[in-house]
Amino acid sequence: MQTYIGGVSCPYICSKxxxxGVLLxxxxxxxxxxxxLKDKPYWIIKNSWGETWGENGFYKICRGRNVCGVDSLVSTVxxxxxxxx
Structure with a gap:
């Protein structure tokens, strides 16, 4: 996530x-x-690092494959x- 610049991130490997914490x-x-090298469905995540990071403070990550635990390592309020x- 630290090197994200833009587009949809679909990392092959993520840390367990x-x-x-981020906000979907x-x-x-x-x-x-x-x-x-193609279009993919994605989640939009707001990061706490400010608007100068990523796409104005937001991050797009592949949806539907539990990439980096986004589908299973969730807390709610x-x-x-x-x-x-």
Missing amino acids: RLDH VGYGSAGYAPIR AAVNTNSG
Whole structure:
């Protein structure tokens, strides 16, 4: 992820050790993946490293193959309004 510049990233190998949290914000059906030399479906991930990194602070990663654990190593947050007024 540190060397990402743009396009859809479809790495062959990822570390099994997670050391950074990101936010999955959307998806797309076809974006060019340079390593695969074709369009691939992708997740859009917002990184915390700021707008100067990646594509204005966002990262596109292949969708549908559990690349880097994006489909299985997930945490969620649910917000509940406790205001009764």
